[in-house]
Amino acid sequence: MNSFTEYFRGIFNGLRSLFQGLGVTGKYFFKPGTTVTQQYPNNRKDLKMFDMFKGEVIMPHNEKNEHKCTGCGICEINCPNGSIEIISATIVNEDGKKQRIIDKHIYHLGMCTFCGLCVKTCPSQALAFGQEFEHAVFDRTKLTKVLNQPGSKIMKGVE
Amino acid sequence: MEEPIKAPVPEQEEYVINMGPQHPSTHGVLRLVVSLKGEIVQNVQPHIGYIHRGIEKMCESITYPQIIHLTDRMDYLSAHINNEAVCLAVEKALGIEVSDRVKVIRTILSELTRIQSHQLFWATFGMDLGGLTCFFYGLRDREKVLDIFEETCGGRMIVSYNCPGGLMNDIHPNFQKRTKEFIKYFRDTLPEYDRLLTGNVIFQERLKNIGTVTREQAIAWGLTGPVGRASGLSCDVRKHNPYSAYDRVTFNEIIYNEGDSFHRYKVRMDEMWESMNIIEQLIDNIPSGAYAEKMKPVIKLPEGEYWQSVETARGELGVYIVSDGNKNPYRVKFRSPNFVHLAPLNLMSQGAKIADLVAINGSLDLIIPDIDR
Known part of the structure; x- marks a missing residue:
């Protein structure tokens, strides 16, 4: 029972x-x-990432095409996996002194692990994180980017 | 008279199948070589190394702040806690006391990490046992924690938010508000998990008395975390060896004595309530202060050996650093909980059915990149 x-x-x-x-x-x-x-591919227009979002490393330029990078190479030393390469040049500035500037700030997006050490350690805050997150490309060479825009100069007052 | 056709595999003959490396229920590239007699598991031999990246060796050639981002990629579900372990070891070696603000923020984020890890465990465990609904519900709630991470740390899973001496940046102004909203939301949603899965009769029948580990076996095999605590072993590092701000909060260590798969699941469900309690005690009184101590640009640890263990969502993670006084460590060893938890899988699943092997493997909550490193 x-x-x-x-x-x-x-x-x-x-x-x-x-x-x-x-x-x-x-x-x-x-x-x-x-x-x-979220209707992702259809809501691209009003899709906004958070301000802190680590999309890719960018070098912000102002309206006069000037950046803050002095070419010191601290980001290159701090990068754990060699995604940053700095090619510097020496010019003679207005005061007649020799000055070291960047020729190319090369950024290999394919190697970057987004640890944020380059942005954090930059002494002149020349680097920042962008909001772009759609990184898919058809060719691997397109992942190598030059961060300083052509013809750009260093901002006045940045040492 | 023709002879009857014999069955290709006689009933009593042992045969071997490979489960994995691309099997959905091994949650990664784990290969289990299973010897079977009929449906009964005779022997399980795990083959690891499919995602070995040599993280410990890589650590020897990079500096201490650079190690942090590699530890994210070991146990990617407790990334923040892994970061914290390395930072605590480096800070201990240098004799740096971080500010209370850093300690409290680290603790809150660690507990959020624990919650999202257990949510994903719940989601995938339900999926392994045939309830696909759990996967969507678990990930829906996990998204809210990931949004908190994304707003403050910049990353969702791979946060890299700690650095030796503090944090990479200060918390976002919305951090407290969002976390409180999440706790309020999740207190209402967590009972739903129980109604959906815990009480389910099929779920219980598949887990109870499956893969039982006794307390003695748990000690012998070095099991920690939820797996050890389900067997009645008090092994919470947060209780026994408090780090960060765990000495100033009150919480219960969840211990069950049964040691079967169902109670390993129950420990994790109860831990989510405890994590919410811890966060609620801290979130309203984050002390003011610096978010990072001033560190030298090149961190060199004094010569010696340093050990720090923390409680990740899966168990005790130990970081062992040998320094020869240079900016690179001489040797780094991670004592990862998943590697230890994989070892007794054979013991647990001998005599069980092959479907139980999936349940046992799921209840261990293995993260394969942490096993291989």
């Missing part, structure tokens, strides 16, 4: 647990307002 009631209680409790789970899914089925799906 005892095992008989146990048997039916087992069936009843089992069915109840299944319907309890179905109740949860049913609640969301009949409340479409609770869905959180």
